[in-house]
Amino acid sequence: MEDTLxxxxxxxxxxxxxxxxxxxxKHFPQCGFSATVVEVLRRSGSEFEDVNVLEDPAIRQGIKExxxxxxxxxxxxxxxxVGGCDIIREMYxxxxxxxxxxxxxx
Amino acid sequence: MLEPEVLxxxxxxxxxxVSHLVITDLTGTRDHWEALVVSAAFAGKTPxxxxxxxxxxxxxxxxxxxxxxxxxxxxxESWAKAEG
Numbered sequence: 001m002e003d004t005l006x007x008x009x010x011x012x013x014x015x016x017x018x019x020x021x022x023x024x025x026k027h028f029p030q031c032g033f034s035a036t037v038v039e040v041l042r043r044s045g046s047e048f049e050d051v052n053v054l055e056d057p058a059i060r061q062g063i064k065e066x067x068x069x070x071x072x073x074x075x076x077x078x079x080x081x082v083g084g085c086d087i088i089r090e091m092y093x094x095x096x097x098x099x100x101x102x103x104x105x106x
Numbered sequence: 107m108l109e110p111e112v113l114x115x116x117x118x119x120x121x122x123x124v125s126h127l128v129i130t131d132l133t134g135t136r137d138h139w140e141a142l143v144v145s146a147a148f149a150g151k152t153p154x155x156x157x158x159x160x161x162x163x164x165x166x167x168x169x170x171x172x173x174x175x176x177x178x179x180x181x182x183e184s185w186a187k188a189e190g
Contacts, residue, residue, distance in 0.1 A: 033174065068158055068161075068162075069154075069157075069158065069161065070161050070164075070168035070169065071161075071168070071174065071175070081154065082154070083153065083154050083157070084157070085176075086157070086176055086177050086178070087153045087154060087157065090153065
């Protein structure tokens with residue numbers, strides 16, 4: 001992956017406390033897994049930035065290499081990869097997601 | 107079209123020490139799968155690391171044939187607890 005793309009991804013991740021790389025937008029998710037994470041974030045009362053990978057093929061491919069994670073959606077909190085749909089849902093059910101989101105600086 | 111046995115072999119070989127493995131075709135279209143994997147290799151690893159191990163075992167299959175792979179990963183200890 002060229003540096004410019006890596007820098008772009010890094011910029012998005014570090015520029016937002018909570019950012020979700022997803023298919024579609026938070027108002028119009030276009031994939032069941034992405035919609036699930038949007039719903040879980042909404043229930044956790046979390047503000048988040050959404051990045052629609054369907055409109056950005058370079059990001060769509062680059063983010064998979066960046067996180068060594070082959071699927072979308074991908075959630076990042078304070079610059080760190082948290083997980084995909086399964087892990088976010090599991091964390092939410094255990095109350096770990098809200099704890100992570102409300103923790104100011106970890 | 108992908109045979110479940112192919113997925114099973116990839117995970118057994120790639121993750122290693124797999125003591126329990128259940129593969130489910132979520133939609134009957136052979137591209138949305140769920141895998142429940144119990145392995146001693148997961149011990150001491152975070153959920154993200156455990157899933158990354160399975161995705162690494164799947165390799166290029168994740169770039170096309172498999173559209174979605176829902177994962178449930180356990181070490182033998184956490185699986186014993188989960189079974190209750």
